[in-house]
Amino acid sequence: MKFNADKVQQEVLSLLLDKYENSRTYKGENQVHQSFGIAPESVLREYHSDFADVEKIRRFEEELTGLEEAGLIRLERKGMIIRKILLNEEALPACYEILGRKDRNAIIRGQISFYEAYLDRHPVLDGFCEEQIARLQAGRRTEYPQEEAERLLSLCLAILENRQELLERELSIVQFGDSKLFEKKYRTRVCRILQKYGDYAELLDGVDDQREKEQILLGEHGVHSNPSYVYIKGAAVLTFRDLPPMEL
Secondary structure, eight states: OOOOOOHHHHHHHHHHHHHHHTSTTTTTOOSSOOOOEEOGGGTSTTTTOTTSOHHHHHHHHHHHHHHHHTTSEEEEEETTEEEEEEEOGGGHHHHHHHHTOOOHHHHHHHHHHHHHTTTTSOHHHHHHHHHHHHHHHTTOOOSSOHHHHHHHHHHHHHHHTOOSOEEHHHHHHHHHSOSSHIIIIIHHHHHHHHHHHSSOHHHHTTOOOHHHHHHHHHHTTTEEOOOOOOOOOSOOEEOOTTSOOEEO
């Protein structure tokens, strides 16, 4: 439907869709028919004020009339005064289209499909994705936004399927084209997923330090910490296990 809604009209439609999506009817829990409406002062606070700008009220009523004439809403009036703005449920698809907004249920279905695509690829991913699907089905938010979850799942899969010795910076370059992004942003989150949904209890038994846990988890899959340098000033003797001392 082609309808060029202005800012106020968009706000009206948005509030009505919010009302609809937060209803028991939308969730499939209601046995009786509901109507979805808002008071005009939800959009224009001073609508019923005796001190309101008359011209502003006139423009507002014209904008509402435009929505009504387009078949998007119905207006309940008492005399010349608008008492309630009601959503025309038959025009729901048009309202979504005008706002460029997706039906929340459609968004949830898309998110569930995203997580389902990672099922049966590894038990760790199964555990994480099944929990996110359960959250969505219960009307709750997922643990991470989808864009971030996609990166985390991609990283987890790369680590779990890794069959060669890699440094963290090498993994980061392969995944992001940035040698430090994995360490800065994703290492702790990835390791949290591995530890929660993987079978590493025996491996981590007695380890309390979080950084050490992360090193053990990643090392189990051939991903190792980036090497660092130790600078020594003056004479020293380095002693290595099973090797003779080395003088510096």
